[in-house]
Amino acid sequence: MAENQSDAKPVETFESSLDELEKVVRELEGGDLPLERSLELFERGTALSDSCRKQLEAAETRVEMLIRKEGKLTAEPFRPEKP
Numbered sequence: 001m002a003e004n005q006s007d008a009k010p011v012e013t014f015e016s017s018l019d020e021l022e023k024v025v026r027e028l029e030g031g032d033l034p035l036e037r038s039l040e041l042f043e044r045g046t047a048l049s050d051s052c053r054k055q056l057e058a059a060e061t062r063v064e065m066l067i068r069k070e071g072k073l074t075a076e077p078f079r080p081e082k083p
Contacts, residue, residue, distance in 0.1 A: 014055045021048040 012020075024045040028038065 012051065014052060017048050017051050017055070021045055021052065024048065 024041050027033070028041050028045070033041070
């Protein structure tokens with residue numbers, strides 16, 4: 001059975017997450033927001049920050065997995081540890 005496309009949450013790219021995070025920060029820094037809107041923005045900013053951090057950590061791990069084999073660099077597949 002095919003998954004309903006409208007139910008699937010699209011994975012945000014690092015760049016789009018960072019752009020949105022910058023917008024959230026600018027809006028929060030602008031002040032003059034109702035408490036509820038401030039809380040919504042803070043929650044969204046926290047989620048975006050976590051997403052960016054995880055993507056950066058994954059990229060760092062991939063870079064670290066480059067190893068020297070037979071005089072040249074080759075990449076090994078990234079296999080994250082299961083929690």
